[in-house]
Amino acid sequence: MYNFDEKSYRKEAELTYETRTDIEQIADMISKEGFSNIFFIASGGSLAIMNPVHYVLKQRTAIPVYLEVAAEVIHTGNKELTKDSLVITASKSGTTKETVAVTKWCIEQGIRVFALCGKMDSPLSQLATYSVIGKAKDAPEFEYMQLFMFTMRLLHNNCEFPDYNRFADQLATLPKDLIRFRDEFEPQAMKIAEVCHKEPYQMWIGGGSIWGEIYSFTMCVLEEMQWNRTKAVTSAEFFHGTLELVEKDTPVVLVKNDDNTRMLDERVENFLPKVCDKYFVIDLHNFRFSQIDDQFRAILMAPICSAIIGDCLSAHYEKCSGHSLDIRRYYRQMEY
Amino acid sequence: MYNFDEKSYRKEAELTYETRTDIEQIADMISKEGFSNIFFIASGGSLAIMNPVHYVLKQRTAIPVYLEVAAEVIHTGNKELTKDSLVITASKSGTTKETVAVTKWCIEQGIRVFALCGKMDSPLSQLATYSVIGKAKDAPEFEYMQLFMFTMRLLHNNCEFPDYNRFADQLATLPKDLIRFRDEFEPQAMKIAEVCHKEPYQMWIGGGSIWGEIYSFTMCVLEEMQWNRTKAVTSAEFFHGTLELVEKDTPVVLVKNDDNTRMLDERVENFLPKVCDKYFVIDLHNFRFSQIDDQFRAILMAPICSAIIGDCLSAHYEKCSGHSLDIRRYYRQMEY
Numbered sequence: 001m002y003n004f005d006e007k008s009y010r011k012e013a014e015l016t017y018e019t020r021t022d023i024e025q026i027a028d029m030i031s032k033e034g035f036s037n038i039f040f041i042a043s044g045g046s047l048a049i050m051n052p053v054h055y056v057l058k059q060r061t062a063i064p065v066y067l068e069v070a071a072e073v074i075h076t077g078n079k080e081l082t083k084d085s086l087v088i089t090a091s092k093s094g095t096t097k098e099t100v101a102v103t104k105w106c107i108e109q110g111i112r113v114f115a116l117c118g119k120m121d122s123p124l125s126q127l128a129t130y131s132v133i134g135k136a137k138d139a140p141e142f143e144y145m146q147l148f149m150f151t152m153r154l155l156h157n158n159c160e161f162p163d164y165n166r167f168a169d170q171l172a173t174l175p176k177d178l179i180r181f182r183d184e185f186e187p188q189a190m191k192i193a194e195v196c197h198k199e200p201y202q203m204w205i206g207g208g209s210i211w212g213e214i215y216s217f218t219m220c221v222l223e224e225m226q227w228n229r230t231k232a233v234t235s236a237e238f239f240h241g242t243l244e245l246v247e248k249d250t251p252v253v254l255v256k257n258d259d260n261t262r263m264l265d266e267r268v269e270n271f272l273p274k275v276c277d278k279y280f281v282i283d284l285h286n287f288r289f290s291q292i293d294d295q296f297r298a299i300l301m302a303p304i305c306s307a308i309i310g311d312c313l314s315a316h317y318e319k320c321s322g323h324s325l326d327i328r329r330y331y332r333q334m335e336y
Numbered sequence: 337m338y339n340f341d342e343k344s345y346r347k348e349a350e351l352t353y354e355t356r357t358d359i360e361q362i363a364d365m366i367s368k369e370g371f372s373n374i375f376f377i378a379s380g381g382s383l384a385i386m387n388p389v390h391y392v393l394k395q396r397t398a399i400p401v402y403l404e405v406a407a408e409v410i411h412t413g414n415k416e417l418t419k420d421s422l423v424i425t426a427s428k429s430g431t432t433k434e435t436v437a438v439t440k441w442c443i444e445q446g447i448r449v450f451a452l453c454g455k456m457d458s459p460l461s462q463l464a465t466y467s468v469i470g471k472a473k474d475a476p477e478f479e480y481m482q483l484f485m486f487t488m489r490l491l492h493n494n495c496e497f498p499d500y501n502r503f504a505d506q507l508a509t510l511p512k513d514l515i516r517f518r519d520e521f522e523p524q525a526m527k528i529a530e531v532c533h534k535e536p537y538q539m540w541i542g543g544g545s546i547w548g549e550i551y552s553f554t555m556c557v558l559e560e561m562q563w564n565r566t567k568a569v570t571s572a573e574f575f576h577g578t579l580e581l582v583e584k585d586t587p588v589v590l591v592k593n594d595d596n597t598r599m600l601d602e603r604v605e606n607f608l609p610k611v612c613d614k615y616f617v618i619d620l621h622n623f624r625f626s627q628i629d630d631q632f633r634a635i636l637m638a639p640i641c642s643a644i645i646g647d648c649l650s651a652h653y654e655k656c657s658g659h660s661l662d663i664r665r666y667y668r669q670m671e672y
Contacts, residue, residue, distance in 0.1 A: 037400075044576025055412075062415045064373075064400050071572035072544060075596045076391075079398045098572070201537060201565055208408060219569070219577035227580055229537055231567060233555070236407035236434070240380025241555035243666050244563055260411045271672035330579050336607035 001182040003315045008137075013175035015135035016142040020168060023150045026114065026130045031157035035112070036084035037064040038151070041073055043098045045220045046090040049140050051212025052302035053088075053147045059260075061155050070098040074105050081106075087113040088150070090143060092134070094122020103127045116146055140216075140310060141178055141303040145171055148299060166293070173291040174300065178307040181287045185308040186316075192253060192280050193316035200229060202251040203242065205268055206305075207234035208261030209298070210284070213305035221314045225325040228317075235264040243271065252279040255305065259298035282309070337518040339651045344473075349511030351471035352478040356504060359485045362450065362466045367493035371448070372420035373400040374487070377409055379434045381556045382426040385476050387548025388638035389424075389483045395596075397491050406434035410441050417442075423449045424486070426479060428470070430458020439463045452482055476552075476646060477514055477639040481507055484635060502629070509627040510636065514643040517623045521644040522652075528589060528616050529652035536565060538587040539578065541604055542641075543570035544597030545634070546620070549641035557650045561661040564653075571600040579607065588615040591641065595634035618645070 038057070040050035047069060054067040068078060070089070081087075087106050091099045094117040104127055106113050115128035118137075125131040132150075136142040149168055156164030196202050202222070206214040211234055218230035233242045235254070246252060252272060256265040262285075272279045287304050289297065318325050330336075374393070376386035383405060390403040404414060406425070417423075423442050427435045430453035440463055442449050451464035454473075461467040468486075472478040485504055492500035532538050538558070542550040547570055554566040569578045571590070582588060588608060592601040598621075608615045623640050625633065654661050666672075 044573065047573070047576075058414050058416070059412050060415065064416055069570065069572045071600055072570075072597055075599065076395050076544065078394050079396065080394070080400055208412065219573070223567075224577035224580045229565070229567065229581060231559075231565065234405065234408075236405045237380065237383070237555070239667070239672070240383075241560035244560045244664060245565060246666075261408055263411065264407055267672055271666075274670065274672070275666065328580060330582075330607075330611065331575065334610065336575070336603060336610070 001186055001312055001315070002319060004182060004311070006179060009139070009179065010175065012136035012139060012142060016145055017172050019132050019135070019146060020149055023132055023146060024153050026132070027150050027153035028157060030086060030112065030114070031154060035086040036082070037066065037080055037086070038154070039066045039068055039078070039081055039085050039087045040089075041068045041070050041087055041102055042089050042091070043070045043096050045140070045216055046092065046096065046099065048212040048216030048220065049090060049143050049147070050088070051215065052209045053144070053151055055209045055211070056299050057151055057155070061158065061160050063154075063158060070102040074098070074102045081111065083110045085111055087111055088147070089113060089124070089128070090116035090147070091124050092118040094119040094124040096124070100124050100127065114150065116143055140306040141174070144303040144306065145174060163295070167296050170292045170296065174289070174303065177289050177292070178303065181304060181307050182312045184287065185312050188280070188282065189308070189313045189316045193313060193320045195278065196251050196253070197226070197228070197317050197320040199251045202228060202230055202253065203245070204230060204232045204253050204255070205235055205238050206255035206257065207236055207264060208257050209259060209301045210255060210257050210305050213302050213309060214255060217309050217313070221310065221325070222317070224328070224331065225314070226317050226321060226323055235261070235268045238268055246272070246276050248275070248277050250276055250278060252276055254279065254281050255309070256281060256283045256285065257301055258285040259301055337522055337648055337651070338655060340518060340647070342515060345475070345515065346511065348472035348475060348478060352481055353508050355468050355471075355482060356485055359468055359482060360489050362468070363486050363489035364493060366422060366448065366450070367490060371422040372418065373402065373416055373422070374490070375402045375404055375414070375417055375421050375423045377404045377406050377423055377438055378425050378427070379406045379432050381476070381552055382428065382432065382435065384548040384552030384556065385426065385479050385483070386424070387551065388545045389480070389487055391545045391547070392635050393487055393491070397494065397496050399490070399494060406438040410434070410438045417447065419446045421447055423447055424483070425449060425460070425464070426452035426483070427460050428454035430455040430460040432460070436460050436463065450486065452479055476642045477510070480639040480642065481510060499631070503632050506628045506632065510639065513625050513628070514639065517640060517643050518648045520623065521648050524616070524618065525644070525649045525652045529649060529656045531614065532587050532589070533562070533564070533653050533656040535587045538564060538566055538589065539581070540566060540568045540589050540591070541571055541574050542591035542593065543572055543600055544593050545595060545637050546591060546593050546641050549638050549645060550591060553645050553649070557646065557661070558653070560664070560667065561650070562653050562657060562659055571597070571604045574604055582608070582612050584611070584613050586612055586614060588612055590615065590617050591645070592617060592619045592621065593637055594621040595637055
């Protein structure tokens with residue numbers, strides 16, 4: 001894949017997988033202590049990653065699971081967020097202001113916080129009750145691996161995911177699939193980026209367990225890193241307003257999930273050709289795992305998206321636009 | 337206010353308030369039966385209305401509350417959604433496909449559904465365990481009145497809202513405040529509509545308990561009814577991507593909440609003048625109730641938004657653009 005350092009990716013995958021023992025030990029300790037519910041709390045890109053994990057969990061566990069925006073919950077509270085809760089958070093830099101603040105606020109109230117941090121000795125890792133270092137530089141799919149190991153282990157301990165060990169063993173093979181998926185997706189990535197990078201506006205549609213990825217790619221990549229105007233909407237909600245905007249030459253990208261919400265994407269897919277000539281369909285069904293059981297497939301839709309869209313497609317937008325993904329004019333450049 | 341039939345609004349307000357007794361009787365019956373949690377489930381505009389109610393409730397009740405998209409939850413399920421749950425739904429027409437389907441699905445599983453329907457004898461009202469008719473034509477603020485009477489009564493029965501009767505009594509005075517707010521807001525509505533209706537793109541920012549209104553105004557009014565391209569983002573999340581899009585001449589509207597998340601809006605308000613010349617701030621603090629206690633104010637931010645933005649501002653967009661709010665080119669015009 002263009003602009004992809006496979007060697008270092010493989011190394012990072014190994015470093016990530018090495019955290020399995022730590023993650024499981026922490027999960028087992030927490031299960032032993034007991035907890036009444038799970039709160040996923042984060043900001044921006046890390047919030048987007050929590051979304052699919054939350055989405056998968058609520059279908060599989062009788063433990064109540066909640067998703068909150070860090071900056072908001074610190075002001076509003078949530079009656080379910082108590083000393084018996086388990087908070088799961090993450091920050092790549094380990095310094096995200098709102099995430100650090102909410103972690104401090106939780107700890108002061110005696111609420112346990114499990115944090116994934118990109119950096120050792122960051123404010124977040126120092127504050128959190130339990131922290132695991134994400135040794136990978138910038139690949140959300142490794143954070144998904146860690147989050148799914150952690151949460152599925154909790155479910156396993158709650159007698160809700162008996163095949164945890166098989167799942168976690170097979171997760172070791174995910175990174176090499178994700179490398180292959182990048183290559184398989186690259187021709188389509190080139191086509192999409194070539195058309196869409198120069199559009200004044202583009203619409204992205206997808207939902208269910210990959211909504212977090214659609215949200216994050218449009219906001220954190222296209223808007224933040226490419227300064228492209230976007231609209232992101234779920235396949236379910238598309239028909240309650242946004243559809244009226246679509247014209248022959250509106251650039252639209254639909255990402256079809258490969259799980260139980262797929263038929264909602266198919267409804268969009270049926271509609272688009274009737275009114276639009278400039279749409280693309282990315283079908284996650286085409287990306288097949290080599291050694292991961294079908295029973296685990298639905299859990300892992302978001303990591304596929306992260307690899308092919310968040311990474312591969314981002315690189316091709318950058319290539320086409322000549323606009324570096326690293327330029328910010330405001331974020332962390334000024335006080336507000 | 338322009339294009340506002342005050343007389344019929346007052347009549348509809350009365351008809352709405354007359355449902356109080358029915359609503360309370362149903363709530364009391366459900367409280368007596370008992371329930372383990374509350375699920376708000378709907379689609380599009382009705383989902384947008386559930387959002388603020390869910391947001392207010394999660395800060396005030398130890399009863400677990402969840403918000404789900406009708407079209408999705410029917411495919412995914414949710415482990416917390418059981419026979420002991422109480423589902424709250426709504427549909428103006430009483431025919432919204434996904435909402436009718438999810439209600440049928442719930443009833444088949446023995447899950448109780450409370451439905452607000454715009455029409456008597458609609459498929460939704462016939463299916464639901466309990467239904468209350470919204471006699472108002474098209475004013476979400478009346479649905480808010482009914483939903484808050486119903487849910488706050490449940491909290492009252494759960495010893496979490498002792499002042500329910502005072503609150504419900506005072507709610508009777510809300511409509512006349514909302515009429516006055518329309519008049520007070522109209523000069524600003526004219527300015528915003530005049531500038532923004534001809535823009536190829538506009539950004540709307542707001543969050544906390546009014547996020548549903550921002551979501552709904554951009555998607556269900558600007559996109560669906562005016563065919564204007566929009567980006568809606570919460571004040572908290574604005575700084576995690578979307579801010580990079582703002583330039584001197586980007587049209588931006590910030591709606592400042594008047595509750596515990598207000599400081600997140602203030603952060604956006606501090607940022608905007610540094611980079612943008614074409615922004616508007618709608619401050620909900622300026623709209624003061626005449627006979628509703630301050631202690632209830634935070635509950636009622638969304639109805640204020642609905643009156644001034646959803647209704648008054650919509651009318652002024654229509655006036656400026658000459659594009660009727662009633663035209664649809666696809667929605668319910670074709671099969672998909």
